[in-house]
Amino acid sequence: MSAHPVAAASSTPVVAAVVDGYSTGNFLPAACARLGAQVVHVRSTPKWMTSMLLPDMDDYVADLVFHDEEQIVEELRSHHVSAVFAGQEPGVPLADRLSELMGTASNGSRLSSARRDKFEMIEVLRAAGLHCADQFKSDDPRVLVDWAEWHGDYPVVVKPLSSASTDGVFICDDADEVRRAAEHVLSARDIFDLPNREALVQSYLDGEEYIVDTVGHDGHRFVCGVWKYEKTLVNGKNIYDKDVLLAADEPPVPELVAYVDDVLKAMNIRFGPTHTEVKMTSKGPALVEIGARLNGNMHPDFHQVCLGHNQTDLIALAYLRPDEFLERYGDRVYTRRQPAVVHNVPSTQDGVVRAIDENVVREIADLPTVFLPSVKLKPGGRIRRTVDLLSSPLRIFMTGVTQEAILDDYRRIQELKDKVYLL
Structure with missing residues (x-):
């Protein structure tokens, strides 16, 4: 039996607007539909951002393209x-502004740029007296090197x-590594296919890194889950390998939650989702970054099993049935x-994908703790040696009665992973 919220009968359905429903934003229309709501899509750009999974327009009653505020x-x-809310990161500023203009639940546009720009984000926290990184930004690699040398404490990011x-x-x-990194960033486009006009250099935050996901209404947030990043060395890079779900009462979860509550206040994020990355440093929690959108690794059915709720249904509930959200989830963990x-999953392969070995995929899927294997590439696509999250060719959702059972299956996946793609 489904644990998702059940729709209430309504002769005139509520209509919500999702701005840039890319990636995991694809789960939002179904969450709204479960509450009896229809959904329109708003594109912040005339052209689709093809670097992300595109929204499925069959899930929407309309696709509106932003040209100017009055028109939209x-x-x-x-x-x-x-109700207006962002489907993914690029839609955050426009969702802030449109909800403000429409008079619906809104975080307002005053701090919109700080919710996207990592430099402004950290400066907002600094002004609020919260622990955060030292930093500097510039469009000139030489100036970024000068700051790193002046700062005098390597490594830097x-x-x-x-x-x-x-x-x-x-x-x-x-200094040489700073220069090369800055030149790379400034010559590239970001994941949203936008040119990098400036690069950011920050002091390195020591300690373990964590995810804190929330959904809120009018400042009353629910902490959806806290996950610990575990990294591994692959292809000469220390890459994100596993997100591990922590129990809410185990250290350092309470300290992380208290810090994120202060971040939410500083950023004036009172409505909707957040996906926050925090380092637990030797001096206490420090923000890596916060996104006013849902977790890119979120899968509703998976989260229902391991948590009993999921961020997409919580977003829909917070915007469409706020009283019910507050009664069931407000200010809770x-x-x-x-x-x-x-x-x-990391890869050591490099080449063009000829085919996918479905027998290997089924073997992975049949492991006792594997909930869902997500095969990212198709025949004809290019697989590269994994150096970051973007170049990981597989994402596998795992859950079971014990952590030991999950790790047993994890070890088996390492034996199978490079057999999935035939080059």
Whole structure:
């Protein structure tokens, strides 16, 4: 039996608007439909952002393209839209502004740029007195090197201002590495296919890294889950390997949650989802970055099993039935039902995919703790040696009664992973 919220009968369905419903934003229309709502899509750009999984327009009653505020607000009102929220990272600023103009639940546009720009984001926290990285930004690699040398404490981190999925993130041990990293970032486009006009250099935060996911209404947030990143050395890079679900009462979860509550206040994120990455440093929690959108690794059915809820249904509930959301979830923290891991599988292969060995995929899928293997590439696609999250060719959702059972299957996956793609 499904654990998702059940739709209530309604003769005039509520209509929500999803701005840039890419990637895991594809799960949002179904979540709204479960509450009896229809959904319109809003594109922040005339052209689709093809670097991400595109929205399925069959799930929407309309596809509106943003040209100017007056035009899009008039179209939203013609559809009787009563809630506006972002489907993925690029849609955050426009969702902030449109919800503000429409008079619906809104985080407002005053801090929109800080919710996307990693430099502004950290400066907002600094002004609020929260522990965070030292940093500097520039469009000139030489100036970024000068700051790193002046800062005098290597390693430092160089990255784009507004990308995601570890795209263009470099840990640099000397001035030459800073220069090369900055030149790479400034000559590239980000994951959303936008040019990097500036690069960011930050002090390196020591300690373990964690994910804290929330959904809120009017400042009353529910913590959906806290996951620990575990990394492994592959192809000379220390890459994200496993997201491990933690129990809500185990250290350092309470300290992380308290810090993220302060971050939400500083960023004035009172409505909707957040996906926050935090380092637990020797001086306490420090923000890596926060996105006012759902987790890119989120899978509703998987989360229902290991947590008893999922971020997409919680988003729909918070916007469409806020009283019910507040009664059931407001100011509370999740309970882990059973251990879970999201494994971003690395590859040592490099070449063009000729075929996918479905027998190997089935063998992985049949492992006792594998909930779902996600095969990212198709025949004709290019597989590369994994150096970051974007170049991981498989994502495997795992959950079971014990962590030991998951790790047994994880070890078997390492024996099978490079047999999935035939080159």
